[in-house]
Amino acid sequence: MPDNLETRISIYQPEQQGLVFPEIPAFNSFAEEREYRKKHLVAATRAFAMHGFDYGFAGHLTVRDPERPDLYWTNPMCVHFSQVKMSNLILADHAGTVVEGTHAVNRAGFVLHSAVHEAHPEIVAMCHAHTTYGTAWCATGRPLDMISQDAACFYNSHVVIRASAGAVAVERKSGHSVADAFGNNRAALHQNHGLLTASRHSIDDAAFWFIALERCCQVQLMVEASGVKPVTIPDKSAQYSREHVGSDFIGWLHFQTLYDQIAATQPDMFD
Numbered sequence: 424m425p426d427n428l429e430t431r432i433s434i435y436q437p438e439q440q441g442l443v444f445p446e447i448p449a450f451n452s453f454a455e456e457r458e459y460r461k462k463h464l465v466a467a468t469r470a471f472a473m474h475g476f477d478y479g480f481a482g483h484l485t486v487r488d489p490e491r492p493d494l495y496w497t498n499p500m501c502v503h504f505s506q507v508k509m510s511n512l513i514l515a516d517h518a519g520t521v522v523e524g525t526h527a528v529n530r531a532g533f534v535l536h537s538a539v540h541e542a543h544p545e546i547v548a549m550c551h552a553h554t555t556y557g558t559a560w561c562a563t564g565r566p567l568d569m570i571s572q573d574a575a576c577f578y579n580s581h582v583v584i585r586a587s588a589g590a591v592a593v594e595r596k597s598g599h600s601v602a603d604a605f606g607n608n609r610a611a612l613h614q615n616h617g618l619l620t621a622s623r624h625s626i627d628d629a630a631f632w633f634i635a636l637e638r639c640c641q642v643q644l645m646v647e648a649s650g651v652k653p654v655t656i657p658d659k660s661a662q663y664s665r666e667h668v669g670s671d672f673i674g675w676l677h678f679q680t681l682y683d684q685i686a687a688t689q690p691d692m693f694d
């Protein structure tokens with residue numbers, strides 16, 4: 424996994440050396456890395472359940488297989504986010520064909536993910552769910568305003584996708600138009616649909632920034648509902664926040680809090 428050395432150095436203050444601090448693991452084999460990615464995918468899915476991101480069978484979280492990057496581990500069709508575990512994950516290809524696992528994939532929704540993955544080989548992981556505030560904000564067709572440090576983590580790294588907005592993302596051509604528009608961004612607000620996040624780093628990073636994005640949408644809706652005009656962060660400050668507290672590594676780091684809590688309290692995730 425790539426890392427942002429500058430960010431790590433700024434976090435690792437010299438006086439903190441020797442104290443407990445999460446470390447990105449190194450792997451000795453594809454099997455080890457696959458196991459890690461699958462565990463963190465399961466935890467990400469359960470984190471989505473904890474945040475109330477479930478909506479029937481809608482929503483996908485994907486992470487590439489480390490050995491066969493043309494294949495993706497994802498959550499199974501019609502299994503609640505809270506009941507996803509190691510043994511019911513499925514491995515699917517670009518076309519949504521399941522090559523490992525006992526469950527079906529929600530192929531109609533999966534095409535959106537696979538199209539973005541296919542068009543962007545550097546994207547390791549993606550998340551999508553039909554969330555309340557994200558869907559509400561996506562109805563506005565507007566990008567986020569830089570009204571908080573958290574929102575600034577999406578400065579110049581999120582895009583509103585209007586193409587084929589009226590069509591439910593079940594057609595392959597709709598997936599391709601989303602993939603084209605996604606660009607180098609970390610997140611997309613798919614108008615009249617919902618949120619997507621992608622990571623070139625890890626499922627941890629994609630999942631954390633998805634949770635953050637949903638909250639940013641909620642906060643902006645609350646501020647706008649108040650009728651009070653918010654103060655916005657200057658571009659230079661927003662850029663600084665994006666680089667220092669909004670890096671891919673910071674997304675990974677935030678997620679370790681959730682991973683540890685879920686692993687400790689939901690041991691059936693490892694079944």
Ligand SMILES: [Zn+2]
Nearest residue numbers: 481532592617
């Ligand atoms: Zn969807």
